[in-house]
Amino acid sequence: MSVNKAILVGNLGADPEIRYMPSGDAIASIRLATTDRYRDKQSGEMKEITEWHRVSFFGRLAEVVKEYTRKGSQVYVEGKIRTRKWQAQDGSDRYSTEIAALTLQLLGGRPSGDRGDSRNERGSQQTGSRHSMGENEIPDDDIPF
Amino acid sequence: MSVNKAILVGNLGADPEIRYMPSGDAIASIRLATTDRYRDKQSGEMKEITEWHRVSFFGRLAEVVKEYTRKGSQVYVEGKIRTRKWQAQDGSDRYSTEIAALTLQLLGGRPSGDRGDSRNERGSQQTGSRHSMGENEIPDDDIPF
Amino acid sequence: MSVNKAILVGNLGADPEIRYMPSGDAIASIRLATTDRYRDKQSGEMKEITEWHRVSFFGRLAEVVKEYTRKGSQVYVEGKIRTRKWQAQDGSDRYSTEIAALTLQLLGGRPSGDRGDSRNERGSQQTGSRHSMGENEIPDDDIPF
Amino acid sequence: MSVNKAILVGNLGADPEIRYMPSGDAIASIRLATTDRYRDKQSGEMKEITEWHRVSFFGRLAEVVKEYTRKGSQVYVEGKIRTRKWQAQDGSDRYSTEIAALTLQLLGGRPSGDRGDSRNERGSQQTGSRHSMGENEIPDDDIPF
DNA sequence: TTTT
DNA sequence: TTTT
Numbered sequence: 001m002s003v004n005k006a007i008l009v010g011n012l013g014a015d016p017e018i019r020y021m022p023s024g025d026a027i028a029s030i031r032l033a034t035t036d037r038y039r040d041k042q043s044g045e046m047k048e049i050t051e052w053h054r055v056s057f058f059g060r061l062a063e064v065v066k067e068y069t070r071k072g073s074q075v076y077v078e079g080k081i082r083t084r085k086w087q088a089q090d091g092s093d094r095y096s097t098e099i100a101a102l103t104l105q106l107l108g109g110r111p112s113g114d115r116g117d118s119r120n121e122r123g124s125q126q127t128g129s130r131h132s133m134g135e136n137e138i139p140d141d142d143i144p145f
Numbered sequence: 146m147s148v149n150k151a152i153l154v155g156n157l158g159a160d161p162e163i164r165y166m167p168s169g170d171a172i173a174s175i176r177l178a179t180t181d182r183y184r185d186k187q188s189g190e191m192k193e194i195t196e197w198h199r200v201s202f203f204g205r206l207a208e209v210v211k212e213y214t215r216k217g218s219q220v221y222v223e224g225k226i227r228t229r230k231w232q233a234q235d236g237s238d239r240y241s242t243e244i245a246a247l248t249l250q251l252l253g254g255r256p257s258g259d260r261g262d263s264r265n266e267r268g269s270q271q272t273g274s275r276h277s278m279g280e281n282e283i284p285d286d287d288i289p290f
Numbered sequence: 291m292s293v294n295k296a297i298l299v300g301n302l303g304a305d306p307e308i309r310y311m312p313s314g315d316a317i318a319s320i321r322l323a324t325t326d327r328y329r330d331k332q333s334g335e336m337k338e339i340t341e342w343h344r345v346s347f348f349g350r351l352a353e354v355v356k357e358y359t360r361k362g363s364q365v366y367v368e369g370k371i372r373t374r375k376w377q378a379q380d381g382s383d384r385y386s387t388e389i390a391a392l393t394l395q396l397l398g399g400r401p402s403g404d405r406g407d408s409r410n411e412r413g414s415q416q417t418g419s420r421h422s423m424g425e426n427e428i429p430d431d432d433i434p435f
Numbered sequence: 436m437s438v439n440k441a442i443l444v445g446n447l448g449a450d451p452e453i454r455y456m457p458s459g460d461a462i463a464s465i466r467l468a469t470t471d472r473y474r475d476k477q478s479g480e481m482k483e484i485t486e487w488h489r490v491s492f493f494g495r496l497a498e499v500v501k502e503y504t505r506k507g508s509q510v511y512v513e514g515k516i517r518t519r520k521w522q523a524q525d526g527s528d529r530y531s532t533e534i535a536a537l538t539l540q541l542l543g544g545r546p547s548g549d550r551g552d553s554r555n556e557r558g559s560q561q562t563g564s565r566h567s568m569g570e571n572e573i574p575d576d577d578i579p580f
Numbered sequence: 581t582t583t584t
Numbered sequence: 585t586t587t588t
Contacts, residue, residue, distance in 0.1 A: 002300045004324035004341055009293035009511055034294035051294055076444055097387035108543045146588055148444035149469035149486055154366055155437045179439035196439055221299055242532035253398045303581030323582040448585035468586040
């Protein structure tokens, strides 16, 4: 009865931060930049505005983030928008919004013909996770369309 | 390294068709209409064009489609675009494109204050499935943002 | 080089709020609820969590929101995620995140062929706006695929 | 009242093809590959399946495709799914499905701070078009959230 | 504060 | 026919 989806393509502003739950499950957190260009109505000039998104990854997806992304990496992320309420030291309410990621795709694959050096930020294309694996679970091999 | 996603909101043109695999797994198929309005460049008139999408659902999601949708139902569908090749009787190649659904949301909930009769097309709001369940598997209860 | 997209389907928690810029342009603001259901790991029970989104609409789209939505309305919204920084009275920094809407679709409409009465909350299916009109501007009438 | 959206991230299988309407408007067409990995139920092995999408771009967006993409380029595309009916030489009906693109983002860009040489396939990050420009037209400079 |  |  409802849909809550964020789709982001952007670059990491810093290396991912990883921490672990008492259960041992990993949580990775990144800051992701997206930039819009628009023409300013007053001046008529092109301007750009960068939005910084806080994105969290859980479980196996967090391990992938840890291993295969770093500052500057370009990624595709799909997730849910979540706002949590917390109390500041003075007891006042504060709100913080983040994207709880469900899917990750590492971007920036070299086009054929490009023979750049390979101090590549991507060691592999692994993605997926407990949370996104469903995406591939259609039984392709036995579907009689 | 790639994304293949379709997002559709539309109405079923007919009741869903269900069939079963030898394994017992259900496959549901619907025809979904989406309509675009646009202004015709020549005449300046508003016109509309309806696109009919073939959407297939697998496993538990197919059972939900069978039970909770019928001709006219409004649904939100997320899935993958797939084109299969098949041979016509004369041996020539043919291609058919469909959406392999991964998520379903039943739409058309009544707004509060509406006290319409309830020969409602929706008996419940169940959705999800083996294929979409991942969406809800974020461990909300133990995430220290 | 980047994508910043939110896709929401939910219900308005209250009637929309409209205000006007000095230029006369309308801005509409709604609170939109999306609800996730998940199974609690500890108790094994189904739980649900509701997320409240602040969504803003500009220009013509704001007028559509004003005229065709109200508390309880079910809508599809597409937009950008934006976080602005502001100063609290004590001078400390605060952050607030919202969705700047680019597309609106009113949901819950009757499929064609349904001849129900029309004390419908929606007087029409108008959507679009200066911001989303591009969606329909593909010259369908003269595309030789 | 409906949504018809495709979101694709993939690589071009060949250089784009450009043609021009009698009106002078450009139409660019590409073949875009997306690849899914999944575990085969019978063998337990990882397999992959590649889907080839036909994507068409119109007007200014077609010019961007012509100028900034080639075989192997990685792109993000958003558009509508469209199926047209046509007659084969024997008079029988055939159907062909394509994505009519509304947005293009060139991927694989270097993060800021990277000072690589620039015999880059992308001379710039231009995207947008008559059809997608709306995306940036939110009047950021005068929105009092 | 919505919806089911 | 791409990409990894």
